[in-house]
Amino acid sequence: MALQLQSVLLRNLNRCIKPWKKRFHNKPYVRIVEVGPRDGLQNEPVNVPTNIKTELINKLSETGLRTIEVTSFVSPKWVPQMGDNVDVYSGITKKDDISYPVLIPNLKGLESAMKVGVREIAVFASASEGFSQKNTNCSIQEGINRIRDLVVVAKRENLKIRGYVSCVVGCPYDGHIQPSSVTKVTEALLSLGCYEISLGDTIGVGTRKTIENMIIDLLKITTPEKLAIHCHDTYGQALVNICTSLEYGIRVVDSSVSGLGGCPYAKGATGNVATEDLIYMLNGMGMETGVDLKKLIEAGRYITDFIKKPSASKVNNALFSKYFN
Template sequence: MSYPSRVKIVEVGPRDGLQNEKEFIPTDIKVELVNRLSNAGFVNVEAASFVSPKWVPQMADGAEVMAAIERRPGTIYSALTPNMRGFEAALAAKADEVVIFAAASQAFSQRNINCSIEESLERFEPVALAAKEAGLRLRGSISCAFGCPYEGAVAPANVLKVGQRLIELGCDEIDVADTIGVGTARQVYEVMRMVTEQIDPVHVSGHFHDTYGQAIANIVAAMQAGIHIFHSSVAGLGGCPYAKGATGNVATEDVLFLMQGLDIETGIDLNAVVDAGQWISAHLNRKSASNAGNALAARNKQGAAAC
């Protein structure tokens, strides 16, 4: 069985993980979370979202967060930018990378951003052009690549088509996202192989949700298909507001534990991530959704008590 010797983990907890929290999280807590994750060794952290506060009130303080974080040399700090107004705000906030998004499902595109897939890509053309002119990295995310809450199965050809359009727009990376967590290992392998036959896998990442407990298996399948970039969220934070029942992203701690067991390098301090996951979960007054994180925290606590 062939696996990469090293993978890149994109930490999405501060943005994708926190954006749907109902109680507003103080800016200093968001800043502290980003800083803890930066110090753990991540080379890419999604730190903010420059969308209308009307739609995502939790992300209204994106500029303040970006201004206050301690920027670790070598770490890319990303921001979601749905339009030119968002892009301009991200540029002013000194984001290193901006993220645009499209769906592989027409129904999801209509429900999520009230336009067709093609219309959404056309809307992002000026954002993509501006990002390139400003010298920023550009990332494109493909929602509902393995299933849609409204139309069910999604044709793999749709995923490839959207991915190719995002590459044409100038995206440095594209995220193939299981927004509602319905993908299974064989499906993931087949879709990722189809995508990477046309798009260099160096530009492709896997973004998996753990709704049905399949995210870790799906990451293994994606690695077997040649993928070596993955998204995860500390403590398993997050979900999709437009996908009923879609629980959080795969937990970063679980992904790191997997990689450690496979002798795959990440450059990330697992214990530091466990501590960050327990810390933010305590602030949110709930248990971490990471199995590995909770087990390691309990083991570390027991070991400290024994000493």
């Protein structure tokens, strides 16, 4: 059984890498999904004006990133920082070769997003019953049912649909999450029509082993090209866990410029892995991202200077003076 699984994993890895080698002169390609403007800023206590958000996104658009999640069409009552979603999406300078997805919690949000021309949305579910109840006030299955209603409309409008699964290895309420729970939710989202599922270690408790066990179980029902990894760095394990995901053929990684972000439902949970640190690591591994690290550092410093916080990116702190002083 172990040899059979190893053979399957190797086939999946080769199938995932092969198309990108030709494109980037034999370098494996990793697509970065920048989530700083949405996931990074949504819980920031400092009010970030619309013009600062749009300028941040415009700066990120100049770095070579191909996917930038820009906002969330959620009620400002629940997430005040995202209350200017219409103005942000309408105000950014969009490039034809960049996707600008937005997070959608319900049909009302979807209707608002479609009015301003959104072409890609992200929907979210949880692998934890406790987190689902606290975060969305519904069970896992009720959350899936809500997503089904969204997807019907989104498909009709030919929108791309990306799925998030939160708490894939640990939950602040339920503790350890069984891989089978993640697999069940992922399979449901794929069956609804999500082209890709982002696996979120929402509170950053994952380790190499727990991430590995989760991915191995997922590969029973899908392939690496349908998966992305989304790691928070609470325990300093994000880059290690991303490397583990790469070993299993996953080639899409979510990250946040300068490590912006955190989880309001998890005590001590810090931000997403910093995009600057991720790019530096991938460059050192000989992988292609298409991202200009210098421009990325500049964008990261732009937003951290505004919110008056030091950058959570070690690479940004190490290289900023070299590039800009």
